[in-house]
Amino acid sequence: MPASALPYRPHNHDACVSRALADAREICQQQHARLTPTRERVLELIWQSHKPLGAYDVLAHLTEDGHNAAPPTVYRALDFLQQHGLVHRIASLNAFIGCTHAGEQHTGMFLICRKCQNVLELTAPAVSGAVEDAASTEGFDVDEVTLEIAGLCPQCQAEPGND
Amino acid sequence: MPASALPYRPHNHDACVSRALADAREICQQQHARLTPTRERVLELIWQSHKPLGAYDVLAHLTEDGHNAAPPTVYRALDFLQQHGLVHRIASLNAFIGCTHAGEQHTGMFLICRKCQNVLELTAPAVSGAVEDAASTEGFDVDEVTLEIAGLCPQCQAEPGND
């Protein structure tokens, strides 16, 4: 049995968030990109949830902050964060999640629990390699890989009524 | 250089469509599922395009037919077709495409050209296997795999201005 991955068990998540924000600040500085207050706040909101957050969820949180924001504010911030590799969009959920490999060159693979909604981002070189091979066999030049796996996480398998 | 895959080169596509419809009729009969006129027409419309078709594109075609349809009509037909493995939804495009492996047990992998929009569905056991391995290493029980690759197809790579 594998050790339980971080999102599936209790931990000091504030520390995760702080680290993610610190990393983001550093990455943006290196890239001469401006992590403005709105962008940083959106990143923080997304990180505070291990579950993917929809754009309108983010918007609602901003509104609670007293920030009188409209959808474009959120989508622009999300675009920026994606562009700089700080968040990923989960196409099958229309939602966003903080990247746990920010700054590293990687192809994300997401394990999405249909019960508890937690998402674990993996880097699986074997998978990426197989995908590249399959594509190049067809002469296809890969830009972006969307790889999202829905199922049951270890925690939720252990609970009753999940057959 | 690999042989050019079907969607990328001219061919008698009416034959593809006819075959797909015939297969669908057989599959539905075997499963005691009712391939009603609307469902069959939606499947036909989707197959007539090698490019993924949005639900509202389908709706527009039905309207041209003189069928006074509303969104639920289309979404219900699409749900049925998906459930019976006759079409796939491409999450990254919010669009649907005919399954080229209907009736076979398979995990679709889609090569989506960002230039010509054609989609090639592959069955890549090596990829599926690698995905399963990666998931089970985390103790994750896989239900559904979304695997969509955006990039440039061989035809479009050959044309100028695609760097």
Add this chain to the structure above:
DNA sequence: CCTGCAAATGTTATAATGTTGCAAAACTTG
């Protein structure tokens, strides 16, 4: 042939997600 049930469809309205376009403000650079 009827009768009654279940599956499928019609209809209206509405929710959820995402974009365009333009004007104002903030920041950067010389």
Add this chain to the structure above:
DNA sequence: CAAGTTTTGCAACATTATAACATTTGCAGG
């Protein structure tokens, strides 16, 4: 500071998807 660029505010709009309920259709048993 002045000029140019990036970011934000804001209003309207576009696209994708679902909810709720009435109606019709196909089919099995009597």
